[in-house]
Amino acid sequence: MKAYLRFLWRCVRLSFEGGWRYHLWMTVLTVLALVGVNAWAKQLVGGLGTTGMSDQVAWGFYISNFTFLVGVAAAAVMLVIPVYVYKNRELHDLVIFGELLAVAAIVMCLAFVTVDLGRPDRILHMLTHLNFPDSMLAWDVLVLSGYLLLNLHICGYLIYSRYRNRQPTRRFYIPFVFVAIFWAISIHTVTAFLLVGLGSRPFWNSAIIAPRFIASAFAAGPAIIILTLQAIRNRAHYRVPDKALHTLRRIVTVALTINLFLMVSELFTEFYTGSTHLASTRYLWFGLHGKGALVPWIWTSLALNAGALVILYLPAGRRRRLLNVACGMLIAGIWIEKGMGLIVPGQIPTPLGEVVEYAPTLNEVLVSVGIWATGFLVYTIFVRITVPVLTGKLTAADDHATPTRGELAPATATPVPHRAKETTRV
Amino acid sequence: MSEEQISRRSFLRKGAVATAGAAALAAALSPLKDLDTSDLSGFFQKHYREMSPAEMEEALARIRRRVEERWGVRPDLRDVKPKDGVEFVYALNLSRCIGCRRCVHACVAENNQGRDPEIQYIRVLEMPRGSIDVERGDHHYDRPTVPDTDHFYLPVQCHQCTNPPCVKVCPVGATWQEADGITVVDYDWCIGCRYCEAACPYWARRFNWTAPELPREQLNPDMAYLSNRPRPQGVMEKCTFCLHRTREGKLPACLEACPTGSRKFGNILDPDSEVSRILRTKRVFVLKEEANTMPRFFYYFDERYPQHADAGADWVDDNSDLHEILARVLREDAEEMTA
Numbered sequence A: 001m002k003a004y005l006r007f008l009w010r011c012v013r014l015s016f017e018g019g020w021r022y023h024l025w026m027t028v029l030t031v032l033a034l035v036g037v038n039a040w041a042k043q044l045v046g047g048l049g050t051t052g053m054s055d056q057v058a059w060g061f062y063i064s065n066f067t068f069l070v071g072v073a074a075a076a077v078m079l080v081i082p083v084y085v086y087k088n089r090e091l092h093d094l095v096i097f098g099e100l101l102a103v104a105a106i107v108m109c110l111a112f113v114t115v116d117l118g119r120p121d122r123i124l125h126m127l128t129h130l131n132f133p134d135s136m137l138a139w140d141v142l143v144l145s146g147y148l149l150l151n152l153h154i155c156g157y158l159i160y161s162r163y164r165n166r167q168p169t170r171r172f173y174i175p176f177v178f179v180a181i182f183w184a185i186s187i188h189t190v191t192a193f194l195l196v197g198l199g200s201r202p203f204w205n206s207a208i209i210a211p212r213f214i215a216s217a218f219a220a221g222p223a224i225i226i227l228t229l230q231a232i233r234n235r236a237h238y239r240v241p242d243k244a245l246h247t248l249r250r251i252v253t254v255a256l257t258i259n260l261f262l263m264v265s266e267l268f269t270e271f272y273t274g275s276t277h278l279a280s281t282r283y284l285w286f287g288l289h290g291k292g293a294l295v296p297w298i299w300t301s302l303a304l305n306a307g308a309l310v311i312l313y314l315p316a317g318r319r320r321r322l323l324n325v326a327c328g329m330l331i332a333g334i335w336i337e338k339g340m341g342l343i344v345p346g347q348i349p350t351p352l353g354e355v356v357e358y359a360p361t362l363n364e365v366l367v368s369v370g371i372w373a374t375g376f377l378v379y380t381i382f383v384r385i386t387v388p389v390l391t392g393k394l395t396a397a398d399d400h401a402t403p404t405r406g407e408l409a410p411a412t413a414t415p416v417p418h419r420a421k422e423t424t425r426v
Numbered sequence B: 001m002s003e004e005q006i007s008r009r010s011f012l013r014k015g016a017v018a019t020a021g022a023a024a025l026a027a028a029l030s031p032l033k034d035l036d037t038s039d040l041s042g043f044f045q046k047h048y049r050e051m052s053p054a055e056m057e058e059a060l061a062r063i064r065r066r067v068e069e070r071w072g073v074r075p076d077l078r079d080v081k082p083k084d085g086v087e088f089v090y091a092l093n094l095s096r097c098i099g100c101r102r103c104v105h106a107c108v109a110e111n112n113q114g115r116d117p118e119i120q121y122i123r124v125l126e127m128p129r130g131s132i133d134v135e136r137g138d139h140h141y142d143r144p145t146v147p148d149t150d151h152f153y154l155p156v157q158c159h160q161c162t163n164p165p166c167v168k169v170c171p172v173g174a175t176w177q178e179a180d181g182i183t184v185v186d187y188d189w190c191i192g193c194r195y196c197e198a199a200c201p202y203w204a205r206r207f208n209w210t211a212p213e214l215p216r217e218q219l220n221p222d223m224a225y226l227s228n229r230p231r232p233q234g235v236m237e238k239c240t241f242c243l244h245r246t247r248e249g250k251l252p253a254c255l256e257a258c259p260t261g262s263r264k265f266g267n268i269l270d271p272d273s274e275v276s277r278i279l280r281t282k283r284v285f286v287l288k289e290e291a292n293t294m295p296r297f298f299y300y301f302d303e304r305y306p307q308h309a310d311a312g313a314d315w316v317d318d319n320s321d322l323h324e325i326l327a328r329v330l331r332e333d334a335e336e337m338t339a
Ligand code: SF4
Pocket: B157, B158, B159, B160, B161, B164, B165, B166, B167, B183, B199, B200, B201, B202, B203, B204, B205, B238, B293
């Protein structure tokens, strides 16, 4: 126990140490997070009226970001599956980075749900009076917290074992890993069902939403992991084999293809039938009653996704630069698709046919930026701690000497075998 | 520099960083000084359905105190329970509704909704002839005189569904259906997630996006815990069929305000009630039947089934009085304008 507290203390200290770039990055993130806290404080005082939401569009930017991040969190399993199911040992340690990403994403999810509440002071009512199993939101709270705990356990256990220089006992984490794989599917299935279960909203009340959730998440999530792993490779100087990126690229390609196919099926069903249930879809793609704030967004999203898919299928798309461009495009495309393409249009027109548009306010955007910054902050600290542990620079063995700055020096001295090969094909 | 100096400098630097950090956090949190903490006074209150009579009394006393503090009016606040053998039903005669929106305003006057922005439970849709599809309705019709001859008017409010999706989705059980069929919200329990608002097929729920503004002279002191007591910021509310009135034998405010008598209300479990007779003899229908919510709010056009042609002399389908009513409505409106 004492050793464990000692470990946590060293982690805290370590997260304050690093080169100037690290300090700059952390300072910027902290400032942004504080700006978000400030905006949230204003929202607590002024009410959700400080957002752009209304009785007509009651869920906006917060729930959109939440939905997107649930997908990112779930996609962590995309690294786990090859390692544990297909026994790809090479990726073994990278799993930890994926699962830490899941943890950071879930932290952001929970933050987005919290800022969306009108009465966050009553959040404990969820503990004492959770309306389970009737409410899908109750399910979502349960599966998200469960997923958070699972991932915290797996990463925490693996990292701490490595820190203590002990071989992790398989039965202490392998079962959890397999549970986490299924759990990941459950978190976005449940999040999709949250919307799908609403008979009042024909745009959401469609069986295709859940599969589309999974497809888009399995495209955007691994794309984020691709970018993250490269950032870790370049900034934290941790050896990330190209093979990992290669595996992820294939996953992204397949998932994005399926996502676009499902979108086409959905659009065909809606537009060919031409029923009145079409209103939301028509509003989204072409505008309704002269209002069409989302039209440019959804077409941009389509262009980004389709463009990314083309790049991924081209042989040149194997170059890392282009791969990164494709990843950036599809992350943006899917982020738009989740918010401006799913959450918002599902509420336009209202069940009584009124067309009221929605745009977030500045304060709402600042709160969201703050949460994203917090997420990045959390993840950066995770990486800051994990890399020295994995590279053996931070172990329990060296804990007896009084720690000095030198001992906890950033891992910059690690050889970086992959950095030189900028144009490597992955 | 000696070791000592270095460590002193690093100590000072750490101190400076920590101070700056704490100051920044304090600055970020500074808007909270304007937080209305009286809102938090119900923090330890239990869920409505778990309060003992004594605890209920305590809660009522607390709310009375707050109303008195804020508006200087001693409210007649009570917890009105449903009566046995009563299930309320609303019926609305579309042949008579002229779209004057008096029900909308009477509802606001009765139920202590926030005035800025004004929360309204009733929406009147102006429907083109030949359609019952709400998507073709006009929510914001603004005519010098109603009714327009090419339209009919469809007022919509909470349908007090027998199978209410809003209740099902609430994550904390802050909204539920009472024994007499009225779906209510415990304003001191709702966490403001607005899931119920998304789930309602009739767009009947309203959220307090800001702290509700209510001028003193507009406060209605006749109030119940589950209906029109003043609401805090950040919670959901909705039509309660005026349960503080109807459970005590009165009629809903919207019904009383309707100049045409289009609105009918009563106990469906009583076979002799007006609503029972309407449901038996008129060609009634519900909105969005496909949602399977089984509303307790029925619409009908005047005509009754031929088998019931002789349902009684007091039971007339005659709409000839509408001209007279219309003239009166216009006169009153004109008077109100000049006043
Ligand atoms: S009309 Fe809406 S608010 Fe009223 S009971 Fe039905 S679902 Fe709930």
